[in-house]
Amino acid sequence: MSIFRFAAGFRSAAGRCGLKASGNPDLSLLVADSVCTGAGVFTTSLVKAAPVLYDQAVLAEHASEIRAIIANAGCANACTGAQGDAAAREMARLAAEAVGCEPHQVLVLSTGVIGHQLNVEKVAKGVAAIAPELSVEHAPALAEAIMTTDTRPKTSSATAVIDGVEVTVAGVAKGAGMIHPMMATMLSIVTTDAAIDADLAQSLLREVTDASFNCVTVDGDPSTNDTLLLLASGVSGVTINASNIAAFRQALEIVCIDLAKQIAADGEGATKLITITVDHAPSIAAARTVARKIACSPLVKTAIHGGDPNWGRILAAAGVAGVPFDPSHVELWLGEVQLVAGGTPTNYNEREAASQISGQQVAIRLNLGAGAATGYAWTCDFSAEYVRINADYRT
Template sequence: MDASHYRVLDGGGVTSPRGFVAAAVAAGIKQSGRPDLVLVAAEGDCAAAGVFTRNQVAAAPVLLDRETLAANSAAIRGVVINAGNANACTGAPGLADARRMQALMAEAVGGRPDQYLVMSTGVIGVPLPMACVGNGIRAAAPLLAATNGAAAAEGIMTTDTRPKSLALTVDLPGGRVTLGGMAKGAGMIHPDMATLLGVLTTDAQVAPDDLAALLQEAVAGSFNAISIDGDTSTNDTILLLANGASGVVVADGPGRALFAAALGELCRALAMMVVRDGEGATRVVTVRVTGAATPADARRVADTIATSPLVKTAFAGGDPNWGRIMMATGRSGVALDQHKLALAVSGPDEPPLQLVRDGTPTDYHESEAAAVFAHPEFVVHVDLGLGAGEATLWTTDLTHDYVTINADYRT
């Protein structure tokens, strides 16, 4: 997207669009005493859309939000989010607790229970402490304000080391609109929908069906193109709310294209914040695959490279052991001709260094390759030499710290 069409707002977030407010409190769900209960509300009905995990063990909030949006995507009023407990693998009682969160939100903020969506994140398989949740919702409701976007982004964190939020404005033919958002995620991140929690807002006026299509497009090239550890959560959810407060309608034509590009930029920026905050991560790697017979083949190869423990540990050590990348390419299950394979790597603002051409090592110098792999961010480009299919994923290295964080996550 041409940057002249949009402007990033300093300190912007989920409440930057007109008509959105938020609040965050420490409800006691986490033992740390940190904020763990967040409300995001709109001053009026919103069109809403969601993209959810494909994990067949789906958390109660995912099941409930799918049901709620199927019945009422044109009149959503807000989202209630808790951190510290996923409300996943909790059976019928967990679903009842999620419905109770809707009801408590409606009682505290106004409207009907089915006008609110629910998100949870944290430990799987533990019942929600509903007394804490209820007290937290009641305590947060009077604090709802447009100035609390940053607090909301902090309140949804679990193993994140920093909050993730952003907002931008974009000039459409009908006027200026604002898009904002926040996300959380640092582990259990893999492209199988959205791979984290995120709430996106806009003051543009968009029909629910159009909003759903726009969200799907934006997620495909952002939240659905990042991988930290190859695991997809039970709770993955991205929600988009449009309240129309700007009076600017997004429909077909140039306005839709500009809005779609701005939404895609917002999602990509938030997704990259997630990758850069990956649990224990010290390097961010762009995996680009070209020359595949189909885009699906390219995606499969990129996915295999991005999730290979051997590849990712080599990244961690700054070791240009490119044979592991070739190994992952070959075991991806995609039909290929090893004698047509090419591999290049490049650091930021550097020309590509060709390591393999026609399946054969080039005469590169090992020191040159090591210098690229030592960068905190670099690109790995594999070309299969078979067609026009291509795909790009963003991944991280795999370090000792990742094991440390996840070995005692519940303690």
């Protein structure tokens, strides 16, 4: 595997500023060499962290003038009121000063403990220390500096030949659960060297999110800080438009799905990546709804953790997803083994069924017999370690 790089036109830097009690890297900058286009998808929670509200305001007015992203881990800057809003603005101002641009050209990401005020003095010192280090070589360091309880950094890139030119999409993500104590979860930054209009970037990012990050669940709890940002530098000389968007969309989707699956596989306490496919559904949205409902079921996730092919739990979860189907038309596969046909159990071999969930990758496929659409969800198994991580932090 080659070393991860962002798309052409971006440099980054990362370091320690003391926000993480562990002393691990917790501050990073991503800087575009010149003005680029930004788009963002944010948590749907009513309880939004200060940097989420700040970024939404920036993108509403200045999506075509973005120059940088500043990101910290160790403090979510959520439920922090007016003081938190001021801290997010101050982070943007510090980055703008270091980069030589306006604060409204900077986006802000925070992740970590909810309900603690952000120490902006630490951030100021940190920015001063890392800004001189900006380089294309520090992309892996940025992926590490946004981690919280993630056990490994998450990076992905893909290329597409568009109008005869190779265009790159390259991104990073973090997220493992809502985490000890009161951590706030998913962040992702995706870059490209294509040029793309801000409105088109925004609508494309939203669509691709529905097919990728929105299909992941670790514990069913969206956080206050969930953010996905796309920055497009245009350095490749290729401009995305209606006639060439399909190839770009595919590359973006490959990167986002890859990052989404990495998040699921690295869920708190996880030992297995579970892919749930729901097909023959009335619509893609319906298929995804059923897949996510199954992916959110603690009963399904504990059974798979224990190596028990408890298919009744999968059907029970599907039945309450709010999507209409006829249970007597349902087929269910675990890996290569068909467990259910016409809504009732096949004569499957119990040991063979159990062997389908013994590895690190588990595939569940549910045929609803109610249409032609397919959707996916990715999750992890549910272990006693998850409970330990989330229960025993302070005791």
